[in-house]
Amino acid sequence: MSVLNMSSPRTLPEADLEQLAQLAVTLSRRLTRVLPEEMDAVIAEALTQVIAAMRVDNCRLLEFGDSGAVTRVHGGTPPGTGPDGQSRPAADPWIVERLARGEIIDLSRPDDPSRELMLAVPAVLGGQVVCALVVDSPRSSRRWPPLLVERLQLLSEILGAALLRARHESALRASVAVIEGLNARLQADNVYLKEEIKNYHDFDDIVGESPALRLALARLSQVAPTNSSVLLLGPTGTGKELFARALHERSRRHARPLVRVNCAALPPTLVESELFGHEKGAFTGAVAVRQGRFELADGGTIFLDEIGDLSPDIQVKFLRVLQEGEFERVGSSRTKTVDVRVIAATHRDLEAAVAQGTFRADLYYRLSVYPIQLPSLQERFEDIPRLVWFFINRHRRELGRPITKVPQAVMEALQHHSWPGNVRELENVVERAMIASSGDTLQLDEPVRFNRSAVSQAAASDTLDDVQRMHIETVLQQCGWRINGPGNAAERLGVHPNTLRFRMQKLGVAGPKARARLAYPPSAGTGTDD
Numbered sequence: 001m002s003v004l005n006m007s008s009p010r011t012l013p014e015a016d017l018e019q020l021a022q023l024a025v026t027l028s029r030r031l032t033r034v035l036p037e038e039m040d041a042v043i044a045e046a047l048t049q050v051i052a053a054m055r056v057d058n059c060r061l062l063e064f065g066d067s068g069a070v071t072r073v074h075g076g077t078p079p080g081t082g083p084d085g086q087s088r089p090a091a092d093p094w095i096v097e098r099l100a101r102g103e104i105i106d107l108s109r110p111d112d113p114s115r116e117l118m119l120a121v122p123a124v125l126g127g128q129v130v131c132a133l134v135v136d137s138p139r140s141s142r143r144w145p146p147l148l149v150e151r152l153q154l155l156s157e158i159l160g161a162a163l164l165r166a167r168h169e170s171a172l173r174a175s176v177a178v179i180e181g182l183n184a185r186l187q188a189d190n191v192y193l194k195e196e197i198k199n200y201h202d203f204d205d206i207v208g209e210s211p212a213l214r215l216a217l218a219r220l221s222q223v224a225p226t227n228s229s230v231l232l233l234g235p236t237g238t239g240k241e242l243f244a245r246a247l248h249e250r251s252r253r254h255a256r257p258l259v260r261v262n263c264a265a266l267p268p269t270l271v272e273s274e275l276f277g278h279e280k281g282a283f284t285g286a287v288a289v290r291q292g293r294f295e296l297a298d299g300g301t302i303f304l305d306e307i308g309d310l311s312p313d314i315q316v317k318f319l320r321v322l323q324e325g326e327f328e329r330v331g332s333s334r335t336k337t338v339d340v341r342v343i344a345a346t347h348r349d350l351e352a353a354v355a356q357g358t359f360r361a362d363l364y365y366r367l368s369v370y371p372i373q374l375p376s377l378q379e380r381f382e383d384i385p386r387l388v389w390f391f392i393n394r395h396r397r398e399l400g401r402p403i404t405k406v407p408q409a410v411m412e413a414l415q416h417h418s419w420p421g422n423v424r425e426l427e428n429v430v431e432r433a434m435i436a437s438s439g440d441t442l443q444l445d446e447p448v449r450f451n452r453s454a455v456s457q458a459a460a461s462d463t464l465d466d467v468q469r470m471h472i473e474t475v476l477q478q479c480g481w482r483i484n485g486p487g488n489a490a491e492r493l494g495v496h497p498n499t500l501r502f503r504m505q506k507l508g509v510a511g512p513k514a515r516a517r518l519a520y521p522p523s524a525g526t527g528t529d530d
Contacts, residue, residue, distance in 0.1 A: 016054060027155065034166075039162065039166045044074060058075075058134075060075050062096075062131060104120065119149065121134075123160030135152070184289075207383065209383065220247060225251060230369070230372060232344070232346075232374060233347075233372065237421045239374060239422075240345040241260065241303065244343045244345065248303075253300050258297075261304050264309040276328065276330060277295055279331035282331025292327075294321060294327060301343060304342065308346040308347075312358075315363050319360065319362060319366065322342060323366070376422055377423055384426065388426070389406075392406075392430060403441070405441045468503070469507040
């Protein structure tokens with residue numbers, strides 16, 4: 001290290017040198033425990049102590065970057081005074097140039113007041129100048145002895161080492177923040193996928209060959225490769241989620257997630273937070289930043305089930321996402337941008353909702369770029385045998401039921417039922433039947449209810465017998481078909497149990513056991529194999 005020296009040294013009082021040595025020890029201990037955000041205050045205090053120990057007017061610490069330029073200047077103030085505006089600017093090019101080369105600048109004026117008085121000592125660590133201590137006293141005449149230069153250089157190196165640690169820790173924190181952000185995204189994706197994998201179904205889960213189903217699948221194949229919004233229409237239980245998954249798997253976005261949101265299941269107060277996310281402290285219980293479903297679906301597809309249940313205020317914000325791909329988290333004013341394909345589904349009549357003013361017309365037209373009508377199970381009764389065996393094979397292992405036969409009477413009863421719950425109801429009936437079946441033949445745990453079309457026809461009849469029959473059946477179903485005992489149907493109808501039995505026989509009202517005997521006569525065949 002070279003020294004730019006323009007004078008001869010003269011001794012500084014030993015008390016001052018000892019004070020600097022003690023300052024170096026104290027500062028070294030303190031800086032080992034200081035946090036990066038506390039560094040500025042500690043440096044300012046240390047520079048003020050240097051001013052007092054050396055009896056100078058100013059002391060500054062220059063921070064150098066990797067390019068050798070000064071990136072920051074820390075200033076110290078003498079006790080009881082303010083900054084000296086007459087001191088030399090810290091970034092004079094000739095000072096910076098020499099300090100960046102690791103040179104000590106020693107300017108003294110023992111006898112000539114016109115000469116400058118300055119001492120600048122750089123800290124070279126790892127072959128790089130990290131910082132430099134600069135002291136000056138424009139109003140005094142003195143020299144800088146070698147021992148003082150050594151003490152100042154030690155202080156400069158202590159501060160330089162602390163600055164390096166702070167830089168490394170800040171860089172590490174920034175890296176950790178990035179990693180935590182990525183981990184948060186992965187964790188959110190992981191949690192969502194773990195929730196969704198329980199209900200995962202392949203495209204092959206769309207079972208059937210009926211004309212109505214083939215028409216819906218043909219429309220699915222046409223729109224799947226595009227980025228157009230799709231509106232799935234149809235009654236509950238027709239498999240709208242299966243169609244949404246099939247659309248996503250056949251699209252160019254299949255490598256990114258398909259995020260499902262059941263709009264009807266979300267409390268009104270949480271819909272916005274679920275869709276768009278929230279910042280920490282945005283509301284009571286918001287203890288951390290949370291990504292919304294649109295952020296999770298960025299680059300992929302979002303499936304909004306029961307879209308007709310969205311409130312009007314959420315419809316406005318949702319429309320903005322569809323049109324511009326922009327939204328704000330709850331509690332934030334910063335706009336986020338996403339690229340998401342939207343698949344919406346509803347069992348409601350959205351056109352009627354638009355006419356009634358409960359659903360925005362512009363949102364409806366934005367969603368229904370390509371509507372697909374999903375057929376009810378009543379429209380595809382010929383698919384019921386395939387579906388029955390599909391559900392048997394799906395639940396066979398988990399239930400431990402080796403079902404290999406379905407009686408013809410059972411299959412016909414299933415095909416002639418109206419299935420108001422559609423495919424979902426059929427699966428539940430088959431699963432219950434498998435639980436109730438002890439052998440290899442499927443037996444229903446109870447006969448399926450009467451066809452709703454037949455019930456509605458009977459309800460429309462004006463005859464007294466039809467009205468009595470419907471009322472007795474309703475009360476019996478509510479009482480679990482109990483004629484005697486507490487809470488029985490005869491008591492609720494206000495008649496004697498024997499009178500109720502007579503009227504049931506007269507009107508042709510059969511209980512579950514009687515209908516079971518009719519549905520499964522002893523002479524029934526072995527059924528229909530797979």
